[in-house]
Amino acid sequence: MMSYEELSHTADVKIRARAPTCNALFGEAFQALMQVMYGEDRKGGTSRTIDLSAPDRESLLLDFLSEVLFVSEVDGLVFCCAEVHLGGMHIHALLDGEPFDPARHAKGTEVKGISYSGMSIRKDAKGYMLDILFDV
Template sequence: MNWETFAHEADIGVRGTGRTLAEAFAGAATAMTAAICDPAKVGSGETVKIACAAPDEEMLLVDWLNALVFEMATRRMLFSHFDVTMENHHLTATAWGEPLDIARHQPATEVKGATFCELVVRREPDGRWLAQCVVDV
């Protein structure tokens, strides 16, 4: 598993890891879904394209997660899988998901936005990438 959530006193941290930066960003997005509900319960019948750009990789993680928050809120969807491509602080991605179904998904809370708190994007000594921040719920 290349993602996890981590504890914060008032909110929830989301963390992705991977062989590439793009994989770590995809993992952080899955962790954000896990802050809301069990990602395994979310289907993948619909796709949404996302593109964003930022001056640095950490700001790009915040932008990426906030773009997903916006799509989830306005389309009333949840996402389960992500295919991310990154080049020079530009991100393009496809997110697979389905319309929110309260009874089946049992969402605990909505995510209001991604924060700069505990925001880290870095390459670990073992060569793997890590991307994390706290999301406000």
């Protein structure tokens, strides 16, 4: 006889970000991702550029953060800031960062991906609000 039980676990980190503009909201989402992964001790000096297009804002944000995650992992870079420019359904972002330093950057949580599930970008009188899940 086989049996099983469901064990509760958290497989993601949920982030809520607010910003006055959509450019700033994408920047806040970027900062949240880097903070979760590497903590606050992040400096600049090495730049990367990301240019992407997508059919809608949510897809554009997902693609942008996924590309940041990819570049960070493949190039071994930890980014401190991003200059984000949105134009329609296109993003141009200039990222500033530094090489990964285990002594300073290994205290964070590994993010495996960005989840489309539950993602929402809403606009109200105060600006924009985002809910997003990072798969950890």
